[in-house]
Each structure stands twice: as C-alpha cells, then as structure tokens.
Amino acid sequence: MTETVSSEEAILGRRIRVYADAGAPLRDPGVVVRAILAKPPRHPLRMPLGLVAVASVLLIVIVAVGSLGQVGSRPARAHVGGITLWGINLGGTTYDLAVVRSIDFSAAQLTAVGKARHDGGFRTEGSTVYRLDDVDPQLVLVLKLLPGEYDDADSVGDYVVLVRGNGFSLLCPYFQPGDPLAPSMCD
Amino acid sequence: MGVTDQPPLAVTRISQTMKRLRSGEHLLDMDATPEVSMPEPVAMLAAVREHNQAAFTQLVASLDGELVRLAYVITGSRHGAEDAAQAAWERLWHKPPRLREPAKLRLWLLTVCANEARQVGRRQRRGAQLEAKAVSASGPKAERADDLADLRVALGCLSGPERELLALRFAVGLPSAEIAEHLGLSPEGARTRLHRVLQRLRQELSHD
Numbered sequence: 505m506t507e508t509v510s511s512e513e514a515i516l517g518r519r520i521r522v523y524a525d526a527g528a529p530l531r532d533p534g535v536v537v538r539a540i541l542a543k544p545p546r547h548p549l550r551m552p553l554g555l556v557a558v559a560s561v562l563l564i565v566i567v568a569v570g571s572l573g574q575v576g577s578r579p580a581r582a583h584v585g586g587i588t589l590w591g592i593n594l595g596g597t598t599y600d601l602a603v604v605r606s607i608d609f610s611a612a613q614l615t616a617v618g619k620a621r622h623d624g625g626f627r628t629e630g631s632t633v634y635r636l637d638d639v640d641p642q643l644v645l646v647l648k649l650l651p652g653e654y655d656d657a658d659s660v661g662d663y664v665v666l667v668r669g670n671g672f673s674l675l676c677p678y679f680q681p682g683d684p685l686a687p688s689m690c691d
Numbered sequence: 692m693g694v695t696d697q698p699p700l701a702v703t704r705i706s707q708t709m710k711r712l713r714s715g716e717h718l719l720d721m722d723a724t725p726e727v728s729m730p731e732p733v734a735m736l737a738a739v740r741e742h743n744q745a746a747f748t749q750l751v752a753s754l755d756g757e758l759v760r761l762a763y764v765i766t767g768s769r770h771g772a773e774d775a776a777q778a779a780w781e782r783l784w785h786k787p788p789r790l791r792e793p794a795k796l797r798l799w800l801l802t803v804c805a806n807e808a809r810q811v812g813r814r815q816r817r818g819a820q821l822e823a824k825a826v827s828a829s830g831p832k833a834e835r836a837d838d839l840a841d842l843r844v845a846l847g848c849l850s851g852p853e854r855e856l857l858a859l860r861f862a863v864g865l866p867s868a869e870i871a872e873h874l875g876l877s878p879e880g881a882r883t884r885l886h887r888v889l890q891r892l893r894q895e896l897s898h899d
C-alpha cells in the first residue's frame with residue numbers, strides 16, 4: 505500500500521522512525537513471556553460490587569434511547585456501597601454508569617434500543633445503546649466501547665453498563681461463579 | 692487483442708509516480724518495511740486463550756518491536772516504553788479480549804499499548820526529560836544524537852494523542868485507514884489530523 509506525503513513530511517517521518525529505532529530497546533521475546541508468567545494477574549479493584557466509578561465520563565448526555573427517546577441531563581454524583589457512581593438521567597430516569605470488567609456476554613446478546621451521544625470519557629463504538637438479552641432496559645443498558653479503553657486502574661473491557669434499581673443483581677448470570685469482580689450480591 | 696495507443700497500465704503508473712516525485716512529493720511505501728510478519732491472528736488469539744506459551748511467544752516475537760517503538764515515541768523513555776509494552780502483553784495473556792473481529796488483534800494490542808504509554812508517560816515525565824539530556828550529552832555520534840535529542844524535545848511539546856498519531860504512522864507504519872479506525876475517524880480525517888500534527892512538530896523543531 506502506498507500513501508503519498510510531501511517531501512518534508514516524508515523526511516520528518518523518517519526522522520521519527522530513526523528516533524524510535526534508536527531509542528526503543530530490542531527485547532528477547534522469551535524474557536518478555538517469562539516475566540509475564542512469573543507475575544500473577546492484576547486484580548487492582550477487589551471492591552464490593554466489583555464496580556468502579558467512571559469519573560471521566562462526566563459529560564455523557566443521552567440524546568435518545570429507543571422508546572424512551574428523550575434528552576438526558578448531565579450526570580449527578582451518587583454513592584453506592586462506598587463507590588462513587590455517576591448518574592445518567594435518561595428520559596427522567598437516573599442510571600448509574602459502571603465499569604464491569606469481567607462481565608461475560610457476546611455482541612449477539614445485545615439489541616439496539618437507541619442512540620447516545622457523549623463528549624468525554626471513554627470512546628464508544630458508535631452511539632448506540634443496547635438492551636442485554638431480556639434484561640429490563642429500564643434497569644440495565646449497555647454501551648459498547650472501542651478496544652483498549654482504560655481507566656485509572658486497568659482495562660475497562662468491551663462494555664460499560666447503565667444500571668438502576670436492582671439492575672446489578674440482574675447482571676449476576678453474566679459473571680463467572682466466584683468472579684472477584686462480580687457485584688457482591690452475586691456471591 | 693488489438694493494438695491501442697494507450698500505454699500499459701504499469702507504464703502509466705510509473706510515469707505518474709515519476710511526475711509526483713518530480714513535483715516534490717515523496718512516496719512512502721508502507722510495504723517497504725514489512726518487519727511484521729504477524730502469525731494468523733484468529734488462530735493466534737485462540738491459542739493465547741488456551742494459554743499456549745509457544746504461540747504467545749511467537750506473537751511477542753512478531754509484534755513486541757512495534758509496541759515498544761510506539762510506546763517509546765509516546766513516552767520518550769526506554770523504561771516507560773518497556774513498561775507499556777509489557778502491560779499490553781500481560782493484559783493479552785491474563786485477560787485476552789473478546790474481539791468482534793479477531794483479525795484486529797494487532798490493532799487492539801497497539802491501542803492497549805498506546806493507552807498504557809500515555810499513562811506511563813504522565814507518571815514518568817520528569818524521568819524522560821532527564822533521559823533526553825543524557826542522550827544529548829553523551830551520544831557516540833554527537834550530531835545524530837543531537838538531532839534525535841532535538842526531535843525528542845519537539846515531540847515532548849506535543850500532546851500524548853499527537854505523539855501517538857505520529858508513532859502509529861511512522862514508528863509502526865500503520866496506513867491511514869487503520870489509524871482512522873483506531874481513532875474513530877474517516878481516513879481523510881486521519882490524514883488531515885496527521886498533516887496538522889506534522890506541521891506542529893515542524894514548528895517545534897524550528898524553535899530549537
């Protein structure tokens with residue numbers, strides 16, 4: 505594949521490549537792998553609910569969600585079990601936006617129910633909001649993330665959820681038994 | 692097959708290429724540096740899920756260089772680059788992603804590594820500056836070392852996402868289409884952003 509760039513840009517590009525080649529260390533793959541195998545997996549957030557507040561998603565504004573289809577408001581702060589969550593007002597209903605790192609479901613289990621717009625925080629895949637299986641969308645909604653989204657602690661995973669009421673308990677079937685990151689009521 | 696006055700397609704392309712070169716454009720052939728012969732990603736991801744160490748080592752061998760270069764341009768630090776790349780590999784090994792398109796494993800790794808590098812870069816900013824001074828003062832080829840040190844300082848004036856864009860394009864060699872996908876932009880939007888970042892870098896270099 506050939507891409508056209510200006511002469512000056514090509515020179516700058518080569519300088520960057522030389523800089524990267526000169527500075528970046530060459531590593532022995534075996535050493536890299538042995539270091540990983542010798543280290544236990546990271547579980548930085550063993551918290552009740554296994555959920556973490558998403559403070560960076562301060563400015564999520566729900567534009568329309570399917571049949572709810574109303575304009576949302578800025579999130580309001582809430583505390584649940586010692587964890588700060590950011591409430592999302594959705595058609596007059598406030599949801600908590602939460603990270604669910606180890607939740608286990610496939611994209612085939614999601615049904616689009618509307619659109620959301622956000623101007624900060626995590627990068628979502630498109631603007632669609634999903635219902636998960638037959639879980640009541642009044643209690644649980646799902647946003648798909650672009651790959652590799654991180655918060656301060658670890659990778660966020662492929663999804664974040666909007667939850668209200670007893671929505672957390674409805675998510676229990678989607679965690680592996682004994683998962684330390686599952687909501688505490690799933691134990 | 693009849694004879695036509697049209698030149699063969701290959702000749703036309705060569706002619707167009709020469710014209711563009713004469714007009715001052717350079718052609719950056721992305722296939723000219725095919726350092727990455729990545730193993731088949733779908734099978735590789737499945738093998739990693741089964742904790743197949745041989746497959747994982749093969750994947751590290753094929754892509755670690757890219758990850759470290761990417762992270763180095765973002766962090767400006769060797770240690771930071773190693774930490775970021777290592778974190779990406781750890782993430783893959785301990786919690787392999789459920790990619791809707793497993794073929795995009797490489798892009799996923801680059802994204803995770805870039806995110807790690809931005810975090811590492813913020814934590815180690817001071818260390819990176821010290822390292823830049825050391826390279827500038829003690830490089831065996833002083834002129835080249837100074838050039839690299841200038842570039843490092845100029846890159847340090849850019850934002851993390853700007854350095855990430857340059858790193859993906861030039862240190863890793865991703866084409867604009869894949870960068871666009873990474874950034875959630877159109878290919879044209881990615882090219883425009885790249886052009887602007889290069890302009891900024893040029894300005895920073897001219898200040899030195």
